[in-house]
Amino acid sequence: MSYADNFSKMQKGFDMGQAIAEADRCLLCHDAPCSKGCPADTDPASFIKKLRFRNVTGAIRTIKTNNILGGACGVLCPTAELCEKECSATGIGQPIAIGKIQRFLVEHAHETGFEVVEKKNQRSEKVAIVGSGPAGLSCAAELAREGFPVTVFEARGEPGGVLRYGVVSYRFDMDFLAAEMADIKKLGVEFKCGSSIDSQNKAEDLLKNSYQAVFLAPGLWDAVRLQEKKDIKGLYGSVAYLEALRDGQLDAFAGKIENKTVAVIGGGSVAMDCIGAAIRLGAKDVYLVYRRSYTQMPAEEDEKIEALNEGIHFLLLNQPIDYVLGDDGGLKGLKLVRTALGDVDASGRRSPVNIEGSEWVLPADLVIEAIGNKADDQSPAWYPQVKLNEKKLIQVDPDTGKTSMDGIFAGGDIVRGPALVVNAVQDGKVAALAIKAYLSQKSEE
Numbered sequence: 001m002s003y004a005d006n007f008s009k010m011q012k013g014f015d016m017g018q019a020i021a022e023a024d025r026c027l028l029c030h031d032a033p034c035s036k037g038c039p040a041d042t043d044p045a046s047f048i049k050k051l052r053f054r055n056v057t058g059a060i061r062t063i064k065t066n067n068i069l070g071g072a073c074g075v076l077c078p079t080a081e082l083c084e085k086e087c088s089a090t091g092i093g094q095p096i097a098i099g100k101i102q103r104f105l106v107e108h109a110h111e112t113g114f115e116v117v118e119k120k121n122q123r124s125e126k127v128a129i130v131g132s133g134p135a136g137l138s139c140a141a142e143l144a145r146e147g148f149p150v151t152v153f154e155a156r157g158e159p160g161g162v163l164r165y166g167v168v169s170y171r172f173d174m175d176f177l178a179a180e181m182a183d184i185k186k187l188g189v190e191f192k193c194g195s196s197i198d199s200q201n202k203a204e205d206l207l208k209n210s211y212q213a214v215f216l217a218p219g220l221w222d223a224v225r226l227q228e229k230k231d232i233k234g235l236y237g238s239v240a241y242l243e244a245l246r247d248g249q250l251d252a253f254a255g256k257i258e259n260k261t262v263a264v265i266g267g268g269s270v271a272m273d274c275i276g277a278a279i280r281l282g283a284k285d286v287y288l289v290y291r292r293s294y295t296q297m298p299a300e301e302d303e304k305i306e307a308l309n310e311g312i313h314f315l316l317l318n319q320p321i322d323y324v325l326g327d328d329g330g331l332k333g334l335k336l337v338r339t340a341l342g343d344v345d346a347s348g349r350r351s352p353v354n355i356e357g358s359e360w361v362l363p364a365d366l367v368i369e370a371i372g373n374k375a376d377d378q379s380p381a382w383y384p385q386v387k388l389n390e391k392k393l394i395q396v397d398p399d400t401g402k403t404s405m406d407g408i409f410a411g412g413d414i415v416r417g418p419a420l421v422v423n424a425v426q427d428g429k430v431a432a433l434a435i436k437a438y439l440s441q442k443s444e445e
Ligand SMILES: Cc1cc2nc3c(=O)[nH]c(=O)nc-3n(C[C@H](O)[C@H](O)[C@H](O)COP(=O)(O)OP(=O)(O)OC[C@H]3O[C@@H](n4cnc5c(N)ncnc54)[C@H](O)[C@@H]3O)c2cc1C
Pocket: 076, 077, 078, 130, 131, 132, 133, 134, 135, 136, 153, 154, 155, 156, 159, 160, 161, 162, 163, 166, 167, 168, 195, 196, 197, 198, 217, 218, 219, 220, 221, 242, 269, 270, 273, 411, 412, 413, 414, 418, 419, 420, 421, 422, 424
């Protein structure tokens, strides 16, 4: 049996009738709070009002001229914590489904071939972008619209970053990504895939090789691991697991997971993608192992409820401490210790404290560690003059994305740590504006 059908498409969004009916519920607030709740400065009040008065193309233009990945954000933004949270503060019973309306409008543009974003000028200064995730794509599109020749260097075989190689396809599918990518390619952005900028000085050397500015957006692709025992059969990091699923290895993985017991360590959105995928690959039992309590899990409420409904076993207040191996060296189980909640720690949550003598073993055939991603240990060598913090994240001026090295800008997860698509989009926009100002100033010198 092939499990591909469980992964191929994301759920259908609103149609025109549903989108208009939802827009009709809007209270048309003066000084609309939703417009202040978007990290990428999208103006939902404006596009909802336009849709309500049947100005569909105007509504699409409002979204896409502000955010080239408006469709991706409509699908993936945790809206309950952003724009829709502000909407609910107006006292409206159920907040307007802003993300769903946004997604519909962008899908409608793609279906009808409505082209929104145009190139304005023609500039000669070339800009190099490292990484084709949301930050790199957003920066590339903004600069290309301004007429700059832009080249995006991407280590992997296809562009898209986490949108392509991370988020599971039943939440965000390839066709949707391809349509948004087409909007960017139409602007003339050049993509060099399979081109890793990852050796001594290589990122900084781009400035010597005919590029006048560089935007660094390589994201975080090194999975944080529980311990150094990485080569155990049956043990995976979330990056490798999700990337393999996105790279057409569904059936190969299903062979390993079908009717097996899978444990996923972690409590965030990445862990949720890992457990959801395991269920869809036919696992018998899927355990989510988390060292704190349910309310402390960073995953969104909707995701947690969906996981419970899918039959995931939540194993809370348990800290993994070791792996149990069989005679063949393969994984047999996960050794855990129960925890209790102690004092509030630096994260603002009560910290888990191991309960002495409460160790036990959860039998498991596969374990997936989804406990965070970090910057590549080697990355400082690629840009040695760029100032980093102790986590090897790039330090920038938040208003411009400027790094400590003249001509080099940065944004997205490599600056913020693990964040959201919409944050990366905004970083790309902010840096594009600053790069334009920097190059204009240079040309006057
Ligand atoms: C599994 C998963 C699920 C997520 N789900 C959501 C969600 O539902 N909603 C949401 O808002 N956010 C979600 N996020 C977070 C969001 O995807 C990230 O915050 C966002 O993608 C960061 O964008 P970025 O452009 O900084 O980096 P990335 O998307 O990581 O892209 C960086 C790109 O740079 C490339 N690269 C790396 N090193 C080099 C190099 N040396 N040379 C050339 N190229 C290089 C990488 O291959 C990659 O394509 C999720 C993250 C993960 C991991």
